[in-house]
Amino acid sequence: MKKLLFAFIASGLLFVSCSSDDNGIDNPNPDPPGTINDDLDAQAFMWNAMNLWYFWQADVPVLADTRFANDEEFTEFLSQHQNPSDFFFDILLFGEDRFSFLNEDYKELVNNLGGVSKSNGLEFGLVRFSEGDDIFGYVQYIVPNSNASTTDIKRGDIFTRVNGTQLTLNNYVGLLFGDNDTYTLGLADIADGVITDNSTEIELTKIENQVEDPILVAKTLDINGTKIAYLMYNRFLSSFNEELNAAFADFVAEGATELVLDMRYNPGGSVNTSRLLASMVYSTNTDELYIRQRWNSKIQNQLSDAQLEDYFASTTGTTPINTLNLNRVYVLATNSSASASELVMNGLAPYVDVIHIGETTRGKNEFSITLVDDRDNSFIYNADRENEINPDNSWGIQPLVGRNENADGFFDYTEGLAPNILLEEDLENLGELGDPNEPLLAKAIEEITGLTTKRGFSVQMPAKSFTSSRLQTPMLDNMYLDKVLNFEK
Incomplete structure (x- = not known):
């Protein structure tokens, strides 16, 4: 039998170690109600953590501070829900x-937030055929140094079958994202809007601890004397902040005066990395506000303005930031662009002319934190406190705990950020990422230089995916907060 606390004094830090005997957070339930059965550890942890941190805590009746009058009521409530998920x-x-x-294993959750997962390195979108439940996939890119990079599969390839079975809405999760580490894709041809199976097969194997460098392409193009930096950036991973800064050092050294920031497949990640990227684009002026956080009333009311505000950065934490000091940026973004990708666009908007080419983005403007059953640390995951996590409860949750608004106070883009120039990807002409003739990049170059070409930008077969390989990982399109919060009276 273990003591159950309804709410906990919040510790001082997200993702970074911190301890304090008195951190100044008021406990809304000063009298803990008692004990529960050990079998309900996961449910009790989830309720307590969500009661304290969840952004919509006040809008969920079962999470109300006064929902339960005593231990017995709470235990009875938990007993009615035997499945933690x-x-x-x-x-x-x-x-x-x-x-x-x-995630049932918080360690897997933490690894995925760091860009480490089991993967074969094939990144793809899935599209429904116009009739029936059959679907097909198209390759968006291949992760370098992965299993897929050793095969003949490439960007733009179409596949319809896995292990000889046609992909459908009912079976794709099990076939592509199930426990089978190895599978064989059946490829198809595409022409004039028609997809036809062919005999080519590609065997792929998922590898443990596959790490993806989010910088897929970083190069400076010289287009008739105009130096245009191009960055294909596929996830906001703090473990690659120095590599990102080094890419901008190269852009600066090569004399780039324009930037095309390609986030068309970027589902998000670290809030702090988004701040660093925005600083590399615009400015290292630490007096200018990048974003401001909104939490639930329990947390919001106990934080000062200084604790809620993030300013543009002058260093990565260890290295001076290399900035292009731009007053405009061309962003390639689609419905697969989410969370931290949208945050960069919204955070830059008060200062920079953000010219968005592509499609309306996904519309995820909330951030999350990683919570585990470490009650003395207010459930906040801390790698230095592994021994303090309840050994009988390995569940980790990644709930939305707040929203970010830009310097103008704008945050309401749940319907996504609409493009200035609508241009969908064409399944019959995806092009090579980083090539000036790739359609979305070519459109950005045309806008930058003002030089029109004879080529058109008509789309024969739009790449309208209903999901992608990145949205089927434990990380999904998460935007997580990784900043220090020092709570003081």
Whole structure:
């Protein structure tokens, strides 16, 4: 039997170690109600963590501070929900929450947030055929130094079958994202809007601890004397901040005066990395506000303005930032662009002319934190406190805990950020990423230089994917907060 606390004094830090005997956070429930059965550890952890941190805590009746009068009521409530995953998704989440998630193994959750996962390195979108439940996939890019990079599969390839079975809405999850580490894709040809199976097969194997460098392409193009930096950036990973800064050092050294920031497949990641990238684009003026956080009332009311505000950065933490000091940036973004990608666009908007080419983005403007069953640390995951996490409960949750607004106060883009120039990817002409003739990049170059070409930008077969390989990983399109919060009276 273990003591159950309804709410906990919040510790001082997200993702970084910190301890304090008195951190100044008021406990809304000063009298803990008692004990629960050990079998309900996961459910009790989830309720307590969500009661304290969840952005919509006040809008979920079962998360109210006064919901339970005593231990018995609370234990009876938990006993009615034996499946922790169902309890989280069906009982605790607010109806408008599209993005909170969890993992039965918090270590896997943490690894995925760091860009480490089991993967074959094939990144793709899935599209429905115009009739029926059959679907097909198209290759968006190949992760370098992965299993897929050793095969003949490439960007633009179409596949319809896995192990000889036609992909459908009902079977694609099991075939592509199940426990089978090795599978064989059946490829197809595409011409004039028609997809036809061919005999080519590609065998792929998922590798443990596959790490993806989010910088797929970084180069400076010389277009009739105009130096245009091009960055294909596929996830906001703090472990690659120095490599990102080095890429901008090269842009500066090569005399780039324009930037095409390609985030068409970027589902998000670290909030702090988004701040660093924005600083590399615009400015290292640490007096200018990048974003301001909004938390639930329990947390918001106990934070000062200084704690809620993030300014443009002058260093990565260890290295001076290399900035292009631009007053405009061309962003390639699609419906696969989410969270931290959208945050960069919104955070730059008050200062920079953000010219968005592509499609309306996904519309994820909330951030999350990683919570585990470490009650003395207010459930906040801390790598230095592994021994303090309840050994009988390995669940980790990644709930939405706040929203970011830009310096103008704008944050409401749940419907996505609409493009200035609408241009979809064409399945019959995806082009090579980083090549000046690739359609989205070619359109940006045309806008930058003002030089029109004889080529058109008509799309024969739009790449309208309903999901992608990145959205089927434990990380999904998460935007996580990784900043220090020092709570003081």
